[in-house]
Amino acid sequence: MKQILRITIGLVISCLAAGTIMGSAYVFTAKAKKHNEHQKEQDTMLSLLGYGKGKQAPSSLKLQSLYRYVIDEKGVKYSGYMVPVKKGNDPGYALLVITLDGKFHASHELKINADQAMEAAERQKALAAVLKGTFVYSDETVVASMDGKRVAYLLPGHFQGFKTFIKVMLAVDPGYNILGLEIMEHEEDPGLGGDIVQDFFKNQFKNKSYQKLKTLDVVKDPLPEEYRKAMEIKKGVMSQEEVQRIRAKYQDNDIYALTGATISSKAVTDGVKGMVKRFAYRIEVLDRVAQSQKLAAAF
Amino acid sequence: MAHTKKSNSQLFFNGLLSENPIFRLALSMCPAVGISTSVMNGILLGVAVLFVQVFSSCTISAIKNYIHPRIRIPTYTLTIATWVTVIDLVLAAYVPAAYKEMGIFVKLIVAFAIITMRLEMFAAKNPLAPSFWDAVGMGLGFLFGMVTLGAIREILGSGTLLGFDLVGDKPLLFFVLPAAGFFTVGFMMAIYNYMDLVFKRMKEKKG
Numbered sequence: 001m002k003q004i005l006r007i008t009i010g011l012v013i014s015c016l017a018a019g020t021i022m023g024s025a026y027v028f029t030a031k032a033k034k035h036n037e038h039q040k041e042q043d044t045m046l047s048l049l050g051y052g053k054g055k056q057a058p059s060s061l062k063l064q065s066l067y068r069y070v071i072d073e074k075g076v077k078y079s080g081y082m083v084p085v086k087k088g089n090d091p092g093y094a095l096l097v098i099t100l101d102g103k104f105h106a107s108h109e110l111k112i113n114a115d116q117a118m119e120a121a122e123r124q125k126a127l128a129a130v131l132k133g134t135f136v137y138s139d140e141t142v143v144a145s146m147d148g149k150r151v152a153y154l155l156p157g158h159f160q161g162f163k164t165f166i167k168v169m170l171a172v173d174p175g176y177n178i179l180g181l182e183i184m185e186h187e188e189d190p191g192l193g194g195d196i197v198q199d200f201f202k203n204q205f206k207n208k209s210y211q212k213l214k215t216l217d218v219v220k221d222p223l224p225e226e227y228r229k230a231m232e233i234k235k236g237v238m239s240q241e242e243v244q245r246i247r248a249k250y251q252d253n254d255i256y257a258l259t260g261a262t263i264s265s266k267a268v269t270d271g272v273k274g275m276v277k278r279f280a281y282r283i284e285v286l287d288r289v290a291q292s293q294k295l296a297a298a299f
Numbered sequence: 300m301a302h303t304k305k306s307n308s309q310l311f312f313n314g315l316l317s318e319n320p321i322f323r324l325a326l327s328m329c330p331a332v333g334i335s336t337s338v339m340n341g342i343l344l345g346v347a348v349l350f351v352q353v354f355s356s357c358t359i360s361a362i363k364n365y366i367h368p369r370i371r372i373p374t375y376t377l378t379i380a381t382w383v384t385v386i387d388l389v390l391a392a393y394v395p396a397a398y399k400e401m402g403i404f405v406k407l408i409v410a411f412a413i414i415t416m417r418l419e420m421f422a423a424k425n426p427l428a429p430s431f432w433d434a435v436g437m438g439l440g441f442l443f444g445m446v447t448l449g450a451i452r453e454i455l456g457s458g459t460l461l462g463f464d465l466v467g468d469k470p471l472l473f474f475v476l477p478a479a480g481f482f483t484v485g486f487m488m489a490i491y492n493y494m495d496l497v498f499k500r501m502k503e504k505k506g
Contacts, residue, residue: 003369006367007367007369007370010365010366010367010370010374011370011373011374014366014370014373014374014377015377018377018378018380018381021381021385022381022384022385022388025384025385025388025389026388028392029388029389029391029392029393030392031392032392032393033388033391033392036391036392036395036398039395040395040399189475189476190336190337190340190475191336191456191457191469191472191475192472192475260472
């Protein structure tokens, strides 16, 4: 009996001590960590838009998030869009509920400010206050606008890769032509599918038009040497004009698959294709409904 | 309690050579085989293990008299998990550049056999200073093993070293896959064993 007590007390004390250390480490670092993650995402977005080191983003460039939720009301599913709106000078958020075949269902005003909207938990709270049914978070779109005009959409998303999900960030212009692709996280085989992060693969998506994208496929031909060089700007010694010329030459081609990683190449190509197609449909529906409801979206 | 009779420098080289965690003790083979596909991976995981090993060994060595022998293994795991979490959080918060590369490796360490084994075999029986040197030696031994494996596999598999193109081609693509890790570890073990044999013979001749 005495043994059991000693063991129990010993375990409890060591767990408490470990918990205290971990907890205080978390408290001290949580803010900095979140800030870093947010910063990393922002940096990726800006670099996809062509800003970064040496080229400051103009102050008129605004990045605003649009959140999509899937709402379930009495067994009927709706898409709910959390849209940033202008309310006088204060930016606010409104929830636009749209039926699956693209018709307006309801709209609610949300009591949430821009800072709170970045927190998933705060969004949940604000939505729960106005919605009767259940709802699930689906995805986020970042709308980049300059002087009230949309310049690009940034789409964070993920799709199935060779083994598990590939997380990406995609930038498209208002006509859904691809501006750039960045791989955020992946677990493809190093040296094989892992090469999806290489410039010579992901830059193949750059400047692909929406028209081409609809039928984009993977070809198993070797990557032409001049194309590879044009895509790896950092290492190359080519002039800007030459890079542009070569890229334009291959612009309407399919994606050249990575050697020994056709499945990963195909997964990324199909994933990107699907993301853009779905997004193009959704944003058009949303725009139409928002217009018919005279909702003053802040982008 | 049998205290070690080895000097600090002997403890230090013990982990690096005669008791190298990967090539002599054959511990933590799973990460060694799975992650050592490039030198950079090896360095990052090695450094992470080095830190966790040193912190955990020192902690256990300091509190060893208060641990009930029946619950020593849970206590070790708890200690390792605590330090892994703390290092993970601190890296993510203050060194985001390093965390970007090391993040996934740090979290893996909780289940590493080599750390638990060193706590059980050494830190729990020895005072603080020898435990510290043993941990440093073991950590560096692991780091050395990972870098060696990483170099062999990176050169043969991808034709590069630390990302720089050496061969200009991929000589044996097979070497980046996990199965080739076993081959590499096997060959390195053979080399270590052979070296051991040679040293023993030399000693016999002298004696």
